[in-house]
Amino acid sequence: MNRKHVLLPVLGSIALGALAADHTNFIVIYLDDMGYGDLSITGATGYQTPNIDRMASEGMFFTHYYSPQAVSSASRCGLMTGCYPNRIGFAGAIDHSSTYGLSNKEETIGTVLKKKNYKTAAFGKWHLGCVPEYMPLQNGFDEFFGIPYSHDMWPNHPTTKNYYPPLPLYEGEKVIETMPDHNLFTARFTERAVQFIEQNQENPFFLYLPHPLPHVPLGVSDRFKGKSEEGMYGDVMMEIDWSVGQILQAVDKAGLAENTLIIFTSDNGPWINYGNHAGSTGGLREGKGTTYEGGQRVPCLMRWKGTIPEGIACNKLIAGMDILPTLAAIAEAPLPEKRIDGVSVLPLMMGDMEATPRESFYFYYRKNNLEAVTNGEWKLVFAHPGRTYEGFSPGNDGRPGGANENFNHEGGLYDLRRDPGERYNVKFANPTVVKELEKIAEEARRDLGDDLTGNPGSNRRLAY
Secondary structure, eight states, X not given: OOGGGGOOSSOOHHHHHHHHHSOOEEEEEEESXXXXXXXXXXXXXXSOOHHHHHHHHTSEEETTEEOSSSSHHHHHHHHHHSSOGGGGTOOSOOOTTOOOOOOTTSOOHXXXXXXXXXXXXXXXXXXXXXXXXXXXXXXXXXXXXEESXXXXXXXXXXXXXXXXXXXXXXXXXXXXXXXXXXXXXXHHHHHHHHHHHHHTTTSOEEEEEEOOTTSSSOOOOTTTTTOSSSHHHHHHHHHHHHHHHHHHHHHHHTTOGGGEEEXXXXXXXXXXXXXXXXXXXXXXXXXXXXXXXXXXXXXXXXXXXXXXXTTEEEOSOEEGXXXXXXXXXXXXXXXXXXXXXXXXXXXXXXXXXXXXSOOOEEEEETTTEEEEEEOSSEEEEOOEEEEEOTTSOOOBTTBOOOOEEXXXXXXXXXXXXXXXXXXXXXXXXXXXXXXXXXXXXXXXXXXXXXXXXXXXXXXOOOOO
C-alpha cells in the first residue's frame, strides 16, 4: 500500500481502515532529562544532532508537547498508561525501596498492542517499579533488556553514597550483571533495538527505547568521547543522535519506513542544577521537578514516511498521555477498559492543523498538587511550594549545585504565545482568561483532586 494516498485532512472510518490494512510498527525513543534546547534545531551549540534533525525534516515537530509530569517515574507512567500519573496514584521517582509500581491491573501501550498480535520490547530504563510483578514482562512486553530505575541510584551517588545497592542490569526477569558500564548504555541498548527491528520485519512490532541518558551520571563510549565542543554533555547528545540514526537506518534498510511510526521525545526537562552535566531549557523557565515550562515542555518529533507531512511544525497542544490512544487508533486496537486521559492526535499527524484534539493540560506535581493549567495559549499558575533553581549556582562535572525544594511560588497568568519563559504575570490585565482557566482547574480538582485546596477528587485509582 502506498500510504501517500491516505493523507486526508479529516479521519473517518474509511481512512483508518486504510491505515490498518497493512500493519503499522511503532518505535518510541524516550530520553531522560533532555531539555527543550538540546537539539541543534532548537538552539544547541557546540554539537549537532543531524539524525534527530532529519526526523524533523522528514516528519513533524510538535513544539507544544508536554511530558505527563516533570519527573521520571510519573512521566513514564503517563506515557505507558495514557493517564495522568496521579489518576492511578503515581508520583515522583521510585527507587529500589519502593513497594508499589505499575500493576498489570492497568493497561499499557504494550498490553493494548498485544491484543493486535504485536511483538513488544523495551530496551533501556524502566523505572516503573522493580518488584517482579511491576516489571516489563508483566506489563505487556515480550522482551526487556535494561535497568529497573535511574542509574544514579547506585552506590556511587554523589550526595547519597552507599544508600543504594549495586545497580542491576536485567535480561527479561533475570539480573545478568551488576554495576554495568554506563558508558556503554546508549550503544548496548541501541544494538538490541536494531536487532529487534531486524528480527521482526514481518511482524507488527512496538519497540520502546527509553535511553537512561542524558541523565546524570553522564556516560559516553570511546567513539564519542571528546567529540563535541560542549564537553561531556555534548558528547552524550552526539551519541544519542547516532543512536537515532541507527534506528532510522535499520527501519529504512528493512523497507519499513512507510509503515513505521517513530516518536522521539523526553521524560521531562533538564536537571539544571547539574550545570555543565545538564541540558538546556532553551530559555524556558526552571527545569526538571517543576511545573514551569522548562520542567515539562520538551521536543517531540514524529516520522512516518508517506503519512505524516514532511517538515511541518505543529503548534497545537499535545501530551505524553496522548501517545497510547494515538497508537491504538492506528492499530485499531481497543482502548483500556479503565478511564484514561489521553486523546488521539492522529488528525494532527495527518496534516489537519485545524484540529484541536487536546484542549487543556493539567500540571500536577508532588503527591497530588495542581500547580497550573493551560489551554495551549495561556497558562495559569497557582501559588504553590515547589522547587526553584533560580538564585543558586549550578554544579560542575557531575556534582549538583543548589536548589530550594520549598520555595513559595506566587503564581500568575502567562501568555505562552508571547512569553514562553513565563516572566511576565498578566493576571490582572486578563480577568476573563483567568476565569476560563479557573473553570478548567475546578474540573481537574473535581476529577483528580488537589492537595493544595484539600480536594480528594472523585475519579482517582490508587497505586497497587
